Every structure is written in C-alpha cells, then in structure tokens.
Amino acid sequence: MIWSFIAATILVTLLPGPSLLLIVGAAIQRGWRAGAAVSLGVVLADAILLLAVLGGLGALARAEPLALSILKWLGAGYLLYLGGAQLCLAGGGAAADEAGGFRRGVATTLLNPKIIGFLAVYFPQFIRPDQDVWRQMLWLGPLFLATVLAVFLLCAAAAKMLAGVLGGAGGAWLERGCGCCLIACGIYSAIA
Numbered sequence: 055m056i057w058s059f060i061a062a063t064i065l066v067t068l069l070p071g072p073s074l075l076l077i078v079g080a081a082i083q084r085g086w087r088a089g090a091a092v093s094l095g096v097v098l099a100d101a102i103l104l105l106a107v108l109g110g111l112g113a114l115a116r117a118e119p120l121a122l123s124i125l126k127w128l129g130a131g132y133l134l135y136l137g138g139a140q141l142c143l144a145g146g147g148a149a150a151d152e153a154g155g156f157r158r159g160v161a162t163t164l165l166n167p168k169i170i171g172f173l174a175v176y177f178p179q180f181i182r183p184d185q186d187v188w189r190q191m192l193w194l195g196p197l198f199l200a201t202v203l204a205v206f207l208l209c210a211a212a213a214k215m216l217a218g219v220l221g222g223a224g225g226a227w228l229e230r231g232c233g234c235c236l237i238a239c240g241i242y243s244a245i246a
Contacts, residue, residue, distance in 0.1 A: 089210025095159020140233030
C-alpha cells in the first residue's frame with residue numbers, strides 16, 4: 055500500500071497546476087533556489103490545508119458554500135496576478151527573492167479551494183478501515199508532504215536545466231508559457 059500511495063502522490067504532483075507552474079517559472083527566472091523556496095511554501099500550505107481538512111474544514115466548506123466561493127474568487131484573482139507578473143518578468147533575469155517566492159507558494163496553495171477537496175478525497179483511498187485511522191494519517195500525511203517536496207525540487211532542477219539548455223530566448227519563452235498557463239488556471243478557476 056505504501057508504494058502505491060507514493061506512486062499515486064508522484065503522479066498527482068506532476069499534473070500541471072498552479073503550484074507546479076509557479077515553481078517551474080521561479081526556477082526558470084531566478085534559479086533552483088527560487089524554485090526550491092516556492093516549493094517549500096507550497097508544501098507548508100499543503101501541510102496547513104491537510105491539518106485543516108483533518109480538523110473538519112472540508113465539512114465546513116460544504117456547510118458554508120459562500121466562504122468557499124469567496125476563496126475561489128480570491129484564488130482566481132491571485133493566479134491571474136501571478137500569470138501577469140510572470141509575463142512581465144519573462145526574460146528579465148530578475149534578482150533572486152527566495153522569501154517572496156516562499157510567500158507566493160504559500161498564498162497560491164492556500165487560496166486554491168480545490169486542494170481542500172482533493173485532500174478530503176485522496177487520503178481515504180489509502181486508509182484501511184480495520185486499522186487506527188489517526189495512526190495511519192500520522193504516517194501518510196508526512197509521507198505525502200515529503201514526496202510532494204521531492205517531486206517539486208526535482209521539477210525545479212529540471213526546469214532550470216532546461217532553461218539553461220535553451221538559452222536566453224528559449225528560457226524567456228518557457229517563462230512566458232508558464233505565465234500564460236497561470237492565467238489560464240486563473241480563468242478556469244473563476245469559471246469552473
């Protein structure tokens with residue numbers, strides 16, 4: 055079961071989404087350290103949301119759809135802002151800002167209400183009902199976070215290497231592509 059959990063977590067983490075796009079864009083623009091800082095922010099926010107889901111935030115979101123709707127619109131607006139900023143910075147070689155990247159990683163993930171739903175339905179698939187649920191979550195939660203972090207750090211390294219291979223103009227196009235994808239994620243979040 056553990057290996058299937060790790061494999062599924064790797065596959066889910068590799069699906070293109072706002073967090074991965076933000077990490078790749080930061081690594082392309084400012085290097086691996088910037089991508090790693092965003093990765094750490096995303097994983098911290100994942101940990102916060104996982105604790106919140108375990109504490110009943112999923113049930114609260116179902117009971118108060120207005121709160122979830124407000125979170126959805128804030129998240130969509132933030133993704134549009136991030137995509138626009140990525141497009142403006144493309145090819146500019148901005149100075150490293152790990153603290154800002156960390157904050158962007160936290161905010162992007164915390165403002166994504168879909169992650170709450172994902173976490174609420176993902177973990178029960180790997181819980182054995184005949185065993186202590188809390189003990190299993192104490193094992194699966196950190197394993198999930200460590201796996202996600204490892205995948206994101208590898209993606210940041212791969213993005214930086216790819217940008218280096220493609221050179222200045224190719225790296226700028228990769229940055230623009232990430233910016234456009236973030237804008238598309240924001241639009242999709244707003245209308246979905």
